[in-house]
Amino acid sequence: MTGERPVPVPPTNPETEPFWDATADGRLLLRSCADCKRVYHYPRRQCPECASTNTDWTEASGRGTVYSYTVTRRASEEYADATPYVLAYVELKEGPRMLTNIVDCDIERVEVDSRVEVVFDDTGSGRALPRFTLRVGD
Amino acid sequence: MSTQASARVAGIYEHPVREAPDTSTPQLHADVAAGALRDAGLTFDDVDGYVTAESPGVLSLADYLGLEGLSYVDSTDIGGASYVAHVGHAAAAIAAGRCDVVLITHAGRPRSIDYDPGHPRRNHPADAPEAGFEDPYGLSFVGLYALAARRHMHEYGTTSEQLAEIRVAASQHAQHNEHAMFQDPVTVADVVDSPLVSDPLHLLDCCVVSDGGGAIVVASSDVASDLSRPCPAVLGSGDAIKHHGGGALDLTDTGAVESGPKAFDDAGVTTDDIDYASIYDSFTITVLEAIEDLGFCEKGEGGEFVEGGTLQAPDGDLPFNTDGGGLCSNHPGNRGGVTKVIEAVRQLRGEANAEVQVPDCEIALAHGTGNSIGTRTGAATLILGADR
Numbered sequence: 001m002t003g004e005r006p007v008p009v010p011p012t013n014p015e016t017e018p019f020w021d022a023t024a025d026g027r028l029l030l031r032s033c034a035d036c037k038r039v040y041h042y043p044r045r046q047c048p049e050c051a052s053t054n055t056d057w058t059e060a061s062g063r064g065t066v067y068s069y070t071v072t073r074r075a076s077e078e079y080a081d082a083t084p085y086v087l088a089y090v091e092l093k094e095g096p097r098m099l100t101n102i103v104d105c106d107i108e109r110v111e112v113d114s115r116v117e118v119v120f121d122d123t124g125s126g127r128a129l130p131r132f133t134l135r136v137g138d
Numbered sequence: 139m140s141t142q143a144s145a146r147v148a149g150i151y152e153h154p155v156r157e158a159p160d161t162s163t164p165q166l167h168a169d170v171a172a173g174a175l176r177d178a179g180l181t182f183d184d185v186d187g188y189v190t191a192e193s194p195g196v197l198s199l200a201d202y203l204g205l206e207g208l209s210y211v212d213s214t215d216i217g218g219a220s221y222v223a224h225v226g227h228a229a230a231a232i233a234a235g236r237c238d239v240v241l242i243t244h245a246g247r248p249r250s251i252d253y254d255p256g257h258p259r260r261n262h263p264a265d266a267p268e269a270g271f272e273d274p275y276g277l278s279f280v281g282l283y284a285l286a287a288r289r290h291m292h293e294y295g296t297t298s299e300q301l302a303e304i305r306v307a308a309s310q311h312a313q314h315n316e317h318a319m320f321q322d323p324v325t326v327a328d329v330v331d332s333p334l335v336s337d338p339l340h341l342l343d344c345c346v347v348s349d350g351g352g353a354i355v356v357a358s359s360d361v362a363s364d365l366s367r368p369c370p371a372v373l374g375s376g377d378a379i380k381h382h383g384g385g386a387l388d389l390t391d392t393g394a395v396e397s398g399p400k401a402f403d404d405a406g407v408t409t410d411d412i413d414y415a416s417i418y419d420s421f422t423i424t425v426l427e428a429i430e431d432l433g434f435c436e437k438g439e440g441g442e443f444v445e446g447g448t449l450q451a452p453d454g455d456l457p458f459n460t461d462g463g464g465l466c467s468n469h470p471g472n473r474g475g476v477t478k479v480i481e482a483v484r485q486l487r488g489e490a491n492a493e494v495q496v497p498d499c500e501i502a503l504a505h506g507t508g509n510s511i512g513t514r515t516g517a518a519t520l521i522l523g524a525d526r
Contacts, residue, residue, distance in 0.1 A: 010270035020270070040384030042271040048384035068292070068389055070284035071337040072276060079276035087281045087336075089389070096385025099513075101275050112292040129274050 005085065005103060006078040007121045007129050018057060019043050023128040028118050030094055032058040041096035062118035063135065064092040069102060069110050086110050090132050098130075105134040145229035146362040146369035147522065148239075149178025149355035150480045152461075154317045156468060158349040159250045163471075164194065164202045166245030166351045171203055174353035179365045180239060186210065187228060187240030187356075191220035192473070199243065210237040216379065216516025217508020218418060219393075220244075221354070221475035223518035225504075226375025226401075228356040238358045245351030246471015268382070272513065280344055280421065282512025284336035287423040289389040291338060293438065298338055300441035301422040302329035305342050305465050307449035308419065312462025314491040319346045320466040329422075343422040345463075350470035352480050368525040370486040373407065373501070375521070376400025381514040390438075392424075392507055393517025394431035401503075401519035402433075409433045412521075413499045414485040415456055416478035418507040419463045428505055429456070432519065451494040460485065460494040475506035479520060486524040500524045 012020050022029045032039045033047035034054040040047065047055050069088035072079070079085065086102040088110070102110050104119060115135040120128035151173030153166060167190070175181060182203070187210035190196050196213040210231045214223055221244050228240035262269035290296050306326055312318035324342060332341040362369040378396035381387075402408060409432065417432075419425045426440040434456055435443040451457035461467045461481040464474040482502040484490045501523050508516030 006276070008274040010274045011264050012270055013265070013267075015267070016270055038384070040386075042268055042382075042384075044267060068285040068289040070281050070288055070339075071334070072278065072281050072284075073333070073337070074280075074335050075276055075278060082276065085276060087275060087277065087285065089285060089387075092385075097387055098385060099272050099275055099277070112288065131275075 005082050005121070007123045008078060009123045009125050010129065015045060016043055020127040023120055023130060024126055026120050028060040028062050028130050029057045030060045030092070030096060031055050039094045039096060041098050061093045064090045064116055064132070066102065066110060066112055066114045066116060067091040067097050068112060071107055088132070090116055101131045103131045103133055109134060143371040143373065144359055145232040145356050145372045146359055146525065147225065147354060147372065147479070147483050148357040148362050148365055148367065148369045149174040149180065150353070150483045151177055152352045152468070152477055152480050153245070153350040153470065155350050156317070156319050156348040157249050158247055163245050163247055164199060166247070167199055167243045168203060170245060170351045170353035171241055171243050174355045175241065178355045178357065178367060180355060184239045185241045187231060187237035189213070189224045189228060189240060189242045190244065191215040210240060216377070216518065218420060218473040218475050219506030219508030219516040219518040220473065222478055222504050222506035222520050223377045223516070225354060225356055225372060225479055225520050226377065226518065229372035229375065232356065232358045238361050240356045242354040242356065243351065244353070244471060244473060244476040246473065247349040248472050249347050249349045268513070278336065279510060280339055281336040282510040283421040283423055284339045285512045286389040286427065287338050290423065290427065293390055294441065296426065296441035298330045298340070299326050300444060301343055301426060302326040303444045304419070304422040304425045304449065305329045307447070307454070308459050308463045308465040310450050311460045311494050312466035314493045315462045315467050318462040318467035319348060320462070339421060339423070345420050345465050345469040345474065346467070347472065348468050348470055350468055352470060352476035354476065354479055368487045370483055370522040370525055373521045373523045374401045374403070374405025376404060376519050378517040379514065380517065389512065390427065392427045392431050392511050393515050394428045394505060394507070394519065397517040397519040398432040401521050405521040407501055407521060411501050412456070412503045414460070414482065414496045414502040415458045416482045416502070416504040417458050418474055418478055418505055419459060419465045420469070420474065420507065422465070424507050424511065425458070427511065428507060432503070432505060452496050457494070457496050460490050475508070475518065478504040478506055482522055486522055
């Protein structure tokens with residue numbers, strides 16, 4: 001992102017608060033189903049695969065690859081002055097694909113399958129927005 | 139239960155307006171309702187079913203229009219696909235004996251209320267479970283479709299030039315539509331040289347933003363048989379929702395994978411039988427993926443399929459969106475499903491613009507793609523047969 005990048009405060013609810021609380025400690029949480037073993041995101045009590053409620057939080061490695069990305073060149077509201085910025089789906093090592101931004105790098109270097117790792121942008125509200133940056137080395 | 143031929147499209151009307159600064163949205167609903175009923179040769183008193191998808195809502199609009207004695211109402215909202223789905227729902231209700239004459243109206247004024255053209259952040263209701271995991275990242279509709287386009291290119295080698303062919307075909311058709319917002323034909327070079335909005339989608343890969351609306355009257359075959367207008371039969375329909383799947387979303391296909399086979403089975407026809415197709419065109423990639431998912435070509439071969447004028451009427455193998463579609467003519471209220479049905483009916487009646495009328499058009503398909511293939515999307519496929 002060119003200008004100061006926006007860090008909007010995410011809306012939360014009682015079901016998702018533990019996810020956001022963990023971001024304050026720099027941890028990315030996913031949900032895991034004890035019955036069908038599916039790991040999923042966004043978090044919810046009921047497994048989207050098998051409808052079991054025998055699910056719990058699990059900590060993600062924070063690493064993954066770019067499944068798809070786009071350089072947004074026109075935007076509105078708080079993002080109006082942040083163009084160009086990268087909107088992406090990151091496929092986490094644990095499986096789920098999550099919407100996010102790729103930040104803190106030369107956006108021309110972002111490609112499908114680029115290796116990325118999570119970074120946390122403080123929202124100023126005690127919680128942080130998980131984003132990703134290009135990973136160098138192992 | 140097959141909906142085959144127990145219901146027919148008796149009336150259609152597309153509002154000619156594309157910018158309506160001095161008209162209320164309910165007024166537009168009233169205009170299109172009256173227009174479609176007039177086209178059918180029916181009146182408001184004949185209506186016993188009413189359907190509309192979005193704000194201000196079916197209750198408010200039934201009141202505003204003075205509709206009484208309704209025995210069937212529906213407000214199904216699956217984004218821009220809604221008004222394609224509504225025709226199938228109306229036909230099923232008619233087949234079940236719930237009603238005889240269903241009025242479907244759509245209207246909206248995004249152009250006049252200063253909608254940022256195609257690039258808003260997507261704001262979910264605060265209680266939407268996905269809101270916290272999507273809205274903070276600067277999403278836009280074009281951005282989400284761009285993600286799909288990028289992944290399709292990555293997996294299948296689809297090119298920007300191939301996507302541009304879709305806009306080229308639409309523009310060739312739009313030059314014959316006096317109401318189209320963009321009537322000048324464009325070339326592949328024009329499209330790929332237009333500014334990137336969200337890579338890899340360019341400005342000309344995106345649909346127009348227009349005020350306006352449209353209406354459809356679906357009637358029982360008994361009612362239709364007394365009318366003087368040709369009334370195409372509802373041969374088959376199918377709906378589907380495709381969603382994020384807890385992070386398992388595949389961006390290279392759409393809900394048409396499910397809605398298409400349902401509609402083809404219902405109608406008892408195949409892709410080979412389709413003489414004309416209205417295919418939802420919020421963006422060029424929307425068309426490309428739907429063509430593949432509906433089975434007009436193999437998955438991943440859409441790019442090659444659309445080359446060489448395949449989509450251009452009257453002589454292409456799959457003439458599409460002969461009104462110029464959402465890309466060039468009209469995308470009323472940011473929901474284009476109603477115009478997809480309307481142009482299919484024009485083709486089946488032989489009332490499309492002369493230069494793009496498909497000869498002997500017997501069976502037409504209308505397909506809607508709603509909300510975003512980048513997250514969760516509605517799909518509706520409708521197959522109509524000429525009244526011969």
